[in-house]
Amino acid sequence: MRRILFVLLCLTAWQVNAQQNTEKEINQFILARNWDQVMMRSLNIMAEEPLQPLGYYYTALALCRQTEFAKAEGYNAKAFLFGDEKWKSKSRELGKQIQELKQLIPQPVNLDDINSLEAYQWSKLWQFDKSNINAGVNAVELLIRKNHLVQAAELLDDPALAKITGAKELRKKLSSNKEVAGADKLESYTKTGDAQFQRKDFEAALTSYKKALEQEPNNRQLPDKIEFAEDEIAWKSAQGKATVEAYETYLNRSGIRKYQKEAKAKIIDNLKYQIQTFAKRNEVDQAEAAYNKYVQRYRPSSIEKQELEKILCETYFSSIYALSDSKEKSDKQARLNLYYKARKICPLSEADKKEISKLEKSLN
Missing domain, CATH: 1.25.40 (Serine Threonine Protein Phosphatase 5, Tetratricopeptide repeat)
Structure with a gap:
């Protein structure tokens, strides 16, 4: 039994080795583009091993390269039928090529x-x-x-x-031809611009793309490249200034805005910081303006809104109490106005409500 198994293993190894040598020989003919020899060798393999995919596959390949696409399809189908996963994969790829070439060259030539x-x-x-x-x-x-x-x-x-x-x-x-020279310049400027863009030298890339467009004004790809470069420059400028206005200028620009989400996030962070900073300084109007802008334009979540309302409310009441000892009519009016603003977003105590009534009566 062991002897039979040994013989079978030796035969299998011999067959694999022989197939590899045969495939190597065929590939040498392919490299030499000797399709007649590829065909002859493949047909011999099919005759010797009719249930193996190798002969069918290379016959199909030779026929494909000779524009005999209908015949190639038939042999390739058998290579797929008899092949393992490796050969099935090769057969699928060849099948795609055959289909595309059939569209290109409908009849053998x-x-x-x-x-x-x-x-x-x-x-x-x-x-x-x-x-x-x-x-x-x-x-x-x-x-x-x-x-x-x-x-x-x-x-x-x-x-x-x-x-x-x-x-x-x-x-x-x-x-030396004018059109070719122009195309060469176009390609040169475009490749230079692409390299500059990759290096993040966006200003230089923009210059190169514009020079390329001068060579071919109707080019369809270059306007997009120019827009991407301009967008990067605009974003770089906004980051350099790092102000709400700068980020809003970026958002309001026409064309591509790759960093739209980032710009909005920066604006929101800036507005939050402004509200907190103005509140600490007791600068009510500025804090209120930053809050209103944030809420109306950027629609924060309810939790974020409540956090900022708390800060603004503290600012209102701080200013109200700072004026509480004054008997001046203008200060009383200022306190009342602050109360009116506060009651829109802040919880009022009973004492606050009474104070509002008292102020209203004294000012009427």
Whole structure:
């Protein structure tokens, strides 16, 4: 029994090792873009191991790269059927590619003929597989033929194409074109602005973005970048001044207000502090103004409101009692006015109520 188990384990290990070597060989053909060899090797594997996913998967991949998408789907479905979770995952990814490429290239085409596809199709095909340098070169050539030089230059800037023979020279030649030169400046200013923004140098970033917009006034992304930079500058300014007015100026600005919640929180903290500070100084009018602003505009919770009402009430009564010994009519009127304000938010004792009646009678 042990001997049989040992033999089975050896066979399994041999099969795994053989499969790994086979897959390694196929991947070498893929790197060389030798799809005929990939196809032949995969078909042999299917004949030898019809219930294994490897042959079906690589046959599907080869057919996909040759734009035979309908056939590729059939083989990929069998790779999924016979595969474990690893192969099912690979099959799902390939299936997504096949579907997207089918939308791009509805019918099989001769990939040796540059005119078999439009420039955008060659470009998209290359983006799916950047080892397919031929697709990228074809896209560049067709774009140049149609005088779409900016798009051609953008493709040549990709490292996958920039390294091929003659790419640098061609890119340099394209740079002499006015439109390409403008696009290069646009990209340069934009990248510089992005880097400055990341470093939190928002003023410099704003300048760079505005210069970029001068190169392409109809650019759709740059106005957003400018707004974000302006917002950061406005918030930085508000934090620098750290006053209620400064934070309100930030909140009242048009456009993006990323720090809206933070600004409101700062205003509330400031108003609370003002109420407490004015109350300590017995500056009734200022404390009252800060309280009213806080309650009317920022709607505090009932608990917060009660805490501040208590502070304001103490301020009212402190001022009332400070005037209690005065016989001057103006002081009596001031006391009465303070009582009127107090009774809106403060609990009054019976003595307070009597004092209000007494003051009213003496002043009438």
